[in-house]
Amino acid sequence: MNQQLQQRESYSQLALDLLAKAKRSGATEADIIIADGETFSVQVRLGAVDRLTKAREKHLGLRVFVGKRSASTSTSDFSADSLNQLVNETCTLAKAVVEDPVSGLPAADQMAGARPELDLFDPTRLSTEQQIDLAKRVEAAAMSTDERVTNSEGGDFDSSSGRVVLGNSHGFLGEYQSSSFSMAASPVATDPATGAMQRDSWYDVQRKFSKLATPEAVGLEAARRTVRKLGARKVATQRVPVVFDAEMAGSLMGNLCGAVSGYALYKGASFLAGQLGQPLAPDYVTVYDDGRVVGGLGSRPFDGEGLPTRKTTVVERGVLKSYLLDTYSGRKLGMASTGNASRSVGENPSVGPTNFYLAPGTKTAQEIIKTVQQGLYVTDLIGFGINMVTGDYSRGASGFWIEGGELAYPVEEITIAGNLKEMFAGIEMVGSDLVFRGRIASPTVKICEMTVAGS
Secondary structure (H helix, E strand, O other): OHHHHHHHHHHHHHHHHHHHHHHHOOOOEEEEEEEEEEEEEEEEEOOEEEEEEEEEEEEEEEEEEEOOEEEEEEEOOOOHHHHHHHHHHHHHHHHHOOOOOOOOOOOHHHOOOOOOOOOOOOOOOOOHHHHHHHHHHHHHHHHHOOOOEEEEEEEEEEEEEEEEEEEEOOOOEEEEEEEEEEEEEEEEEEOOOOOOEEEOOEEEEEOOHHHOOOHHHHHHHHHHHHHOOOOOEOOOOEEEEEEEOHHHHHHHHHHHHHHOEHHHHHOOOOOOOOOOOOEOOOOOOOEEEEOOOOOOOOOOOEOOOOOEOOEEEEEEOOEEOOOEOOHHHHHHHOOOOOOOEEOOOOOOOEEOOOOEEEOOOOEOHHHHHHOOOEEEEEEEEEEEEEOOOOOEEEEEEEEEEEEOOEEEEEEEEEEEEEEHHHHHHOEEEEEOOOOOOOOEEOOOEEEEEEEEEOO
């Protein structure tokens, strides 16, 4: 722990020193981000290690402003000569670019103050052998549960941990640690009657290793999802209700997240431009972006510019209430940042979600399916046929045909089409099965009617 503390203090001091050097070199404002961490990834296939990577990295990114001109650079060389050169070159670059009237750091009084304890870091350290064993176990579980599972595209285990230090010339200096652990299996099943094959996968991801599902549970679910696709058919083209399972409904939330991003809005590339205060969905639809969820996969105490993260109500009882903004896109739109600056080392901030989700309803997925006499239950989406300017939506899909409120048989080689605005307006039911396996999540969603194009 002493070594960790020393490194933390040295990174903080390094940030302060380089910011001071940037000011001496002509910068009017500057910010710096230092990230270090380690990653491990293993994939096994049919019980043998197929791929294994292990890395420890550290990077430093510097952004300087000279008036309304700015430049960003990065390095992984922390030697004194290299860092001095980085400061000088960044300031020189900034002086050479054109002015941008809305560039600059956020105001000093907007910086994050008190930092909440968000429980983002797990100090658990697994040996290489333990992580390989977990990948083998998840694949073995998927392979051994049903004789129709005949092959595997792999079992995976990944872990990562790291620290971010962010400082700027307003005097802000903040840091946090985070970790993640994930596991996945991708089995292949063969129909004994026809020889036709299907593949699917399942996974879990958590900040804390102790909260990760067992390899046996993940493998079993991967096998179940794969085997149930055997015997898939095509269906005739028609307009029917469409139920998106929770994973696929999450992709709809991803589309909404993209449409409320400040950069898409000021570039005129979103069908939701100018729609604040307008109804988007029925009154039982509420969508949040919450950077303060304890243990959340997208949680953090401050954003990529040092502003406090927060809970933003994006859609409240069906009405579009807020966009997601960083300082730059907010200034472009004449609005304040929502604390959604997302940033890679050496890149300018952009807008990104924290924990973006559709608030759950009260019906189980099974209860929602029971309300459909004839329709489609979507479990996979393929391709990206979405026009974010108009909202027109067309994607390849597979899943299950619903007859009389029951899943009747698997279907594939179909396309679902509609318009995102009409789809959000046509949400008839919202499920209770919200689970986060990423930064964007949703429960099951039923849309009243879409075009299903088949044979």
